Amino acid sequence: MTPESAPVPAPEPGSRAQQRSRTEARILEAATRSFFDVGYERTTIRAVATAANVDAGLVMHYFGSKQALFQRVVDAAPLPEIDAAPGQAGEHILAGLADRLANEPVASLSILRSMLTTPEAADAVGTAAIRYQAQIAQAIPAPDADLRAAIISAVLLGITVSRHLMKADALADAEPQEVIRLLRPAIQSLADGRDL
Amino acid sequence: MTPESAPVPAPEPGSRAQQRSRTEARILEAATRSFFDVGYERTTIRAVATAANVDAGLVMHYFGSKQALFQRVVDAAPLPEIDAAPGQAGEHILAGLADRLANEPVASLSILRSMLTTPEAADAVGTAAIRYQAQIAQAIPAPDADLRAAIISAVLLGITVSRHLMKADALADAEPQEVIRLLRPAIQSLADGRDL
DNA sequence: TCGTTCATTGAACAAGCGTTGAATGAACGA
DNA sequence: TCGTTCATTCAACGCTTGTTCAATGAACGA
Numbered sequence: 001m002t003p004e005s006a007p008v009p010a011p012e013p014g015s016r017a018q019q020r021s022r023t024e025a026r027i028l029e030a031a032t033r034s035f036f037d038v039g040y041e042r043t044t045i046r047a048v049a050t051a052a053n054v055d056a057g058l059v060m061h062y063f064g065s066k067q068a069l070f071q072r073v074v075d076a077a078p079l080p081e082i083d084a085a086p087g088q089a090g091e092h093i094l095a096g097l098a099d100r101l102a103n104e105p106v107a108s109l110s111i112l113r114s115m116l117t118t119p120e121a122a123d124a125v126g127t128a129a130i131r132y133q134a135q136i137a138q139a140i141p142a143p144d145a146d147l148r149a150a151i152i153s154a155v156l157l158g159i160t161v162s163r164h165l166m167k168a169d170a171l172a173d174a175e176p177q178e179v180i181r182l183l184r185p186a187i188q189s190l191a192d193g194r195d196l
Numbered sequence: 197m198t199p200e201s202a203p204v205p206a207p208e209p210g211s212r213a214q215q216r217s218r219t220e221a222r223i224l225e226a227a228t229r230s231f232f233d234v235g236y237e238r239t240t241i242r243a244v245a246t247a248a249n250v251d252a253g254l255v256m257h258y259f260g261s262k263q264a265l266f267q268r269v270v271d272a273a274p275l276p277e278i279d280a281a282p283g284q285a286g287e288h289i290l291a292g293l294a295d296r297l298a299n300e301p302v303a304s305l306s307i308l309r310s311m312l313t314t315p316e317a318a319d320a321v322g323t324a325a326i327r328y329q330a331q332i333a334q335a336i337p338a339p340d341a342d343l344r345a346a347i348i349s350a351v352l353l354g355i356t357v358s359r360h361l362m363k364a365d366a367l368a369d370a371e372p373q374e375v376i377r378l379l380r381p382a383i384q385s386l387a388d389g390r391d392l
Numbered sequence: 393t394c395g396t397t398c399a400t401t402g403a404a405c406a407a408g409c410g411t412t413g414a415a416t417g418a419a420c421g422a
Numbered sequence: 423t424c425g426t427t428c429a430t431t432c433a434a435c436g437c438t439t440g441t442t443c444a445a446t447g448a449a450c451g452a
Contacts, residue, residue, distance in 0.1 A: 158354020
C-alpha cells in the first residue's frame with residue numbers, strides 16, 4: 001500500500017544512541033510537565049511513560065527511581081542569576097520577574113511547588129534557593145540584607161505561585177507589565193535598604 | 197489496687213455523646229496537624245487514626261471520606277476578616293500578618309499548602325480566598341484595586357509559606373516585628389493606591 | 393554473517409492506600 | 423431487666439503505586 005521510496009512508515013530514524021537520547025529527552029519533558037501540572041505526589045511513573053509514548057519500565061531503567069527522575073528535572077532547570085551592582089538590585093529583580101511572568105517557566109515552577117509539598121524536593125532545591133538569596137543579599141546595601149533578600153524571594157515566590165496556581169485570580173489575567181508597575185515601589189523599598 | 201472512690205482507672209468518663217464529640221475533636225485535631233505537616237496527599241487516614249488513638253474505620257465512619265475530613269478541617273479554620281476604612285488597609289493587613297507570624301496558624305497553613313497541591317482543596321478554598329481578596333480590594337482607593345488586592349494576598353501567601361516551610365531561612369528565624377517593619381513600605385505602596 | 397549489545401516491552405511483585413462491612417460490647421431508654 | 427442503640431474494632435476488599443526482571447528484537451562491531 002505504501003510507495004516504494006519509504007523503507008518504513010515513521011519509525012523515527014537515527015542511530016541507536018540518537019534514538020536513546022531522544023527518548024530520554026521525551027521522558028524528561030513529560031516528567032517536567034507532569035511535576036508542574038500535578039506536583040510530585042500525583043505524578044506517576046506510568047503517566048509520565050504514557051505521555052512520552054514509552055513503557056513505565058523504561059523510565060525506571062533510564063532514571064532509576066521517581067526521585068532520581070525528579071532530581072534530573074531539578075538539575076535541568078537553571079535558577080536565574082543575579083549579579084547587580086548595589087543599588088541596582090531592585091530593577092534587576094523586577095526584570096527577572098517580568099521575564100518569568102511572561103514566559104511561564106515550567107521547570108522552575110514545578111520545583112517551587114514540589115518544594116512546598118515534598119521534603120525530598122525541598123532538600124534538592126534548598127541549596128540552590130539559598131544561593132539565589134545570597135546573590136540578592138549581596139546587592140543590597142543594608143545591614144539586614146539577608147532578611148531583606150529572604151523577604152524578596154518570598155514575595156517573588158508568592159507572586160509566581162499565585163499567578164499560575166490560582167486560575168480565577170486577578171493576578172492570573174493581569175498584564176506582566178501591570179504587575180511589575182505595581183510591584184516596583186514594593187521591591188525597591190526592600191532592595192534599596194533605606195527606610196521610609 | 198486502686199482506691200474505692202474511682203469506679204474505673206481512666207476510661208475517660210462522660211456520657212456517650214460527650215465521648216463521641218471528644219473523640220471526634222481528637223481526630224479533627226490530629227487531621228489538622230497532619231495536613232499541616234505533610235500535606236493532603238501524604239496524610240493517610242491510618243496515620244490520623246493512630247495519632248488520635250482510634251481505628252481507621254472510625255475516622256471513615258465519622259467523616260465519610262478523606263476529602264470530607266479535609267473539608268471539615270477547612271471549614272473549621274476561619275479566614276481573617278478585614279474591615280478597614282479606605283486608607284487604613286495597609287496597617288490593618290500588617291497587623292493581621294503580625295498576628296499570623298507570631299501565632300503559627302496551623303489550620304490556615306494546611307489549607308494554603310493543600311491548595312497548592314490538590315485540586316479538590318483548591319476548590320474548597322477558592323471561594324473563601326476570593327472573598328478575602330474582595331475585602332482587601334474594598335479598602336483600596338484605586339481603580340486597579342482588584343489587582344492590587346491579588347498582589348497583596350500573593351505577597352502574604354509567599355511570606356507565610358516561606359517562613360514555615362523553608363526551615364533554613366532568614367525569614368524563619370526573624371522576629372515578626374522585624375519582618376513587619378521591612379514589609380511596611382511595600383504593603384503601604386500597594387494598599388494606598390498612590391504611585392511613586 | 394554471527395554473536396553481542398541494548399533500547400524497549402510485558403507481566404508480575406510487594407506495599408500502601410481509601411474504603412467497607414460484619415462483629416463486639418458497653419451505654420441507653422423503657 | 424431486656425432489647426436497642428451506637429461507639430469502636432478487626433479483617434478484608436480492590437486499586438494504584440513504585441519497582442523488578444525476564445523476554446524480544448533490531449542495531450551494532452568484528
